[in-house]
Amino acid sequence: MTSNNPALSKALPESVRRHNRAVLLRLLYPDVSLTRADLARASGLTRVAVSDIVAELLCENLLMEAGFSHSSGPGKRGMLLRIDPEGRNVIALDLSTPYVFRGAVLNLMGQVTAREEIPLNAGKKVPLSLVGELAKSLIGRATRPIMGIGVSSPGIVSSNGVVDDATNLGWLQTDLAGYLVRQTDLRVSVNNDANNEVLAEQQFGSGQSDILLVHLGDGVGVGLLVAGKLVTGCNHAAGEIGHVVVNADGPVCRCGKRGCLESVLSVPKLTALIDRQPDDLTSILTEAGGVLGRVLSMPIGLLDIPRVAVLGDSRVVNRVFLSAMEETLNRTVASDFRRPVVVDRSALGDDAALLGACATVVSDQLYPDTGV
Incomplete structure (x- = not known):
């Protein structure tokens, strides 16, 4: 049996593994607890396929066991699974605040574990090296494997992470994503700050x-x-x-x-x-x-x-x-x-852009085939 939900439909053979991992992660994110049997029913995948993927995700510390289910029926109770919030760190950068670049290390639930700031000189074009400096410093403070870097930038940002126009920073056609990839060798997602913030409002608000x-x-x-x-x-x-x-x-x-x-x-x-x-x-x-x-x-x-x-x-x-x-x-x-x-x-306050940057990095893992 397959799922009637298009967002959970099975992928083509060449990307089935990656897609099905994301299907299970989406069903559990951010704080849902389900058994392997629950995941099989909800995803339309076979129990064998679910067990195989779950074993892989447990080994990678993306999932954790959360105790037995409270089933009232006959038979053995299933082990509940959920996202491990500490399984990965996300590096989030907020470039939209006047006079300062802000950054943080977050867990998968958007909880901040470390913060840093770099002051800016008002009225001057901001060098990309400041963004790289902030990112590298935060990477050094991560305590878990890093899922990626998310950036909230002012201005118009293209889908490939190029800042087409950010007047406040003096940037035109600036390949911010490419620069950070070269500096850090990590996955990078760059988006307009307000777009990231509305995603944070949906995900964490x-x-x-x-x-x-x-x-x-x-x-x-x-x-x-x-x-x-x-x-x-x-x-x-x-x-x-x-x-x-x-x-x-x-x-x-x-x-x-x-x-x-x-x-x-x-x-x-x-x-x-x-x-x-x-x-x-x-x-x-x-x-x-x-x-x-x-x-x-x-x-x-x-x-x-x-x-x-x-x-x-x-x-x-x-x-x-x-x-x-x-x-x-x-x-x-x-x-x-x-x-x-x-x-x-x-209610997200000053951390909205950081939370939005985190949400986009996690979203890249949950929707790898669609770019959502």
Whole structure:
């Protein structure tokens, strides 16, 4: 018998072993416990095939035994199996934080075991050697075999890990993945920071399959999941809304256009304005939240997304800002048949980009045939 789930279907003969390993890992990740018989039924694989693959994964410390099942029927109870969270380390790099590169060693459940940072010189092109230095230092602190390196980068990132454009770092057509592979000889996954963060929200946060995540930092980026699938666009630029013009008479943006969303809504712009006009804090954040709510009303209305999660400095992304954003968004898209959209702060906090980088590395192992 074979599974009716296409995601768990058997692969072609030339890749059957690799595919079927991933099938079993997907059934167990992140914290599901199943017996060998359970895995055979769920995957459609034979019990012999499951036992063979499980023995291999146990030897590799990717799986661990978790005690006997609590079966009420006759017969011998089966041994439960689950992912060993300490079976591998993942190196995660966050290049999206202003003035600093952050990195961490994580286990397979996204728990951080070591952290490091490298400060940056503001306003200068960032050399790739700093990324390599951070990665190598973290590799030296790993205590388990390393599954791979995940990187959250600002800007537009192609599917092969080339950073096409990251204005804040001064990078154009920069082969970040290739550089790190050459430096470390490890598997490397490089993605846009907001895309990684929305994957982290799904994997380690709310678990929702339809969500829009906004990251407010030096710029404004969006990650979007629809039916559990990451939306990247044909140019890998989906969610790059920071340089969409929202006010033709607005301030000149660093990209050369006038009135880009980033020119009025970036964290440095808003915090500088608050510092100059502290008595106007509430009105500044209310207006900023309203602007973002109006900007997002079109994609929310088009795709019927139920929740918007926001990441950013708590001086900006606070109750006043989020309430204004939610009120404006729901007023703009309101209809008799639509439930109100929930706007809140992501619970993942400052580690969202690191967790997203970890999630993409693990995903490469769980979906080796699809590139999910």
